[in-house]
Amino acid sequence: MVDDSKGSTSLERVPEDKDLLELASAEPSVSELLRRGLDWVTRIARFDLATLFLLRDARLVAVAARGPLANAQVRGHVLELARFPQVRQALETRRARAFTEEDHTGEGDPFDGVLDLPPGHSCMVVPLCSGERCYGVLTLDRVECETYAPSVVELVEVYGQILATALQNAEQRATFERMHRQDREHAKLLESELGGDSEGILETSLSPVMRDLARRARQVAETDTPVLLLGETGTGKERLARAIHRWSARADQPFVTLNCAAIPAGLLESELFGHVKGSFTGAIKDRAGRFQMAHRGTLLLDEIGELPVDLQAKLLRALQEKTFEPVGSDRVVRADVRILAATHVDLQQAIAQRRFREDLYYRLSVFPLRLPPLRERREDLAQLCAFLLAEQVRRTGRRGMRVTPEGLARLAAYDWPGNLRELANVLERATILSPGLELGPHAFELPTRAPMEVPEVRPAAMTLEDVPTLAKVQREHILRVLSLTKGRIYGPGGAAELLGLKPSTLQSRMKKLGIARQDQFVIEGPR
Structure with a gap:
């Protein structure tokens, strides 16, 4: 501990815990760091007011204060360096200094107008510098009219260097965390664009x-x-x-x-x-x-x-x-x-x-x-087309593109061996080639596959059961179109329009084929 009355300091009597040294490598917030920093000053030197000023352009701004004299006015105090050459000199020389009454002649005390301190009171200014950067000063004041001993000034100066190093680490850590957050946000944006x-x-x-x-x-x-x-x-x-x-x-x-x-x-x-x-040829790092x-x-x-x-x-x-x-x-x-x-x-x-x-x-x-595969989820075709077209805007520059019901009917008739990837390619190609915003059945270039070679079948080997009836073919075709339109018959994009029939004709044919009741389609009439 420090014995100011005798004007001497014994390093062996400074508390042996490691809190002071850990300040330089700890990871608190800046505000927490300043609080802990001021708390530690009480173990090194006696004071009635300890104030931390941070350098802002050509001014010192008080950000924290401790001691019986600390108040709201002190915590908001600002010093113009141009008015206090002695304080500026301490920053420039990076050396702590104990002030006497004569030192304030001509420039006044830094706390004039804020505190009523007696002339000749104990005062010390400690620069907080680390590397190429000066962060501010720590000031210690006592109402007693006695100058701080040189040994105390030297010890507090070392402490100021440690506190400045901790401030530097906190500032760098905050910068790294901000950059890391930006990188994460950028990575999430890229992932969103990709996926x-x-x-x-x-x-x-x-x-x-x-x-x-x-x-x-x-x-x-x-x-x-x-x-x-x-x-x-x-x-x-x-x-x-x-x-x-x-x-x-x-x-x-x-x-x-x-x-x-x-x-x-x-x-x-x-x-x-x-x-x-060096683990293999070409491994240069x-x-x-x-x-x-x-x-x-x-x-x-x-x-x-x-x-x-x-x-x-x-x-x-x-x-x-x-x-x-x-x-x-x-x-x-x-x-x-x-x-x-x-x-x-x-x-x-x-x-x-x-x-x-x-x-x-x-x-x-x-x-x-x-x-x-896509052929097992054809009901998602309309939604997938809208999703993929919106996703391709960044590459094609074509906004507002949409697939017409007739275009969807043609897409639904294809088996999509390449699944979503093939669908995305077909849509992007159609978007580039189409002069308008609507993609109809003729906008899509779907590959035509060569017919499979099948062994020749003699007429004698074919039976009547192998030939599908016209009614069966009609029923399957109508069911597929109704599935695409979700059972809607009337209006643009309705099943009647896609099949080229009058709605009443289609309803009559559905009733004859037993579709409406058996397959529970919702048949909407005109509103």
Whole structure:
């Protein structure tokens, strides 16, 4: 402790706890840091008022105060440096200084008009400087007319340096956190642009299968359980993976993807786990892998069925132990990663052919989700077209595009082997070529497939049962059109218009074919 009455200080008698040194490396907010800083001054020197001023342009602004003399007027006090050369000199020289009554001659006391301090009272100014930056000053005042001892001034000066270092760290940390928040927001914006409003299109689907899929995906998203996404190519497995990530508690953390089929086998291990400098030709520096990039976030392993067998064992270990070793390193790295895997390959068949490890399959397929092909969810065509056209605006610049009911009827008649990806391509091509905003049946360039070669059938081998009746063909065609229009007969885009019939004629034919009552379509008349 400090004994001002004797004018000496013993470093051995300063409290031995580590709070003072920890100030420089702690992570409190700036306001908390200033509060703790002033609290610590009481352990070093006696005062009736300790005030922290921060430098703002050419002024010192009081931001915190402690002691019996501290009040609201002190905490709002501002010093113009031009009026106090002695204070400015302490900042320029970066040396603490104890003032005498003579030092204030000509410029007055910094607290004149705020406090009624006696002439010759104890006063000290301590600059808060670290590196190339001066943050402000700490002032100590006592009503006693006695100058602070030099040993006390030296000790408080060291403390001022430590407090300035802590302020510098707090400022840098705040800057890094702000930049990190901006990066996260930017990453979320990019993910939204890449994945679109996948959540909305999933949960508002008219297909019962898709709605059930969205419900199950939301349930598993709340956990860290591995998810295996199955389905034909182009069904939207990556979109579903992004939706699961955004529904999860990891939504603010990275979403990282790796296409196992797009990277040469020799580089896949490095892409997954990273490498160290010199581990192979071309490794000119250390490089983090996708596991490290996805730490605390989600890693999507797309086309997992194409992963080389020799790498599957290392992936299995990383999944089980949550640790791995970068290529060329013996250092174990730990990563907290939620794994999603996607494939259109039949993994059971790949296991039978020894192209995929059975233990890895069971590790990944804890919660499998299978996406139906587009031909099994034709009721979503209108909604999907609107969604994809809105998503393509950024690339095409064509706003307000829409598919007409006749255009939807033509799209519904196609089987879509490429699923959503093929639909998106067809719509984008039509958008570019169409002069207007409406995409009718003639706007779409759908591929025509070569007829399949079938063995010649002799007339004698054909029976009457093999020939469909005209009524059966008509009934199936009317049912398909009614499904597309959701049972609506009248008006633009109604079933009657699409079939080229009068509404009354269509109703009569439906009654004859037993459609209305049996299939429970809602038949709307004119309003």
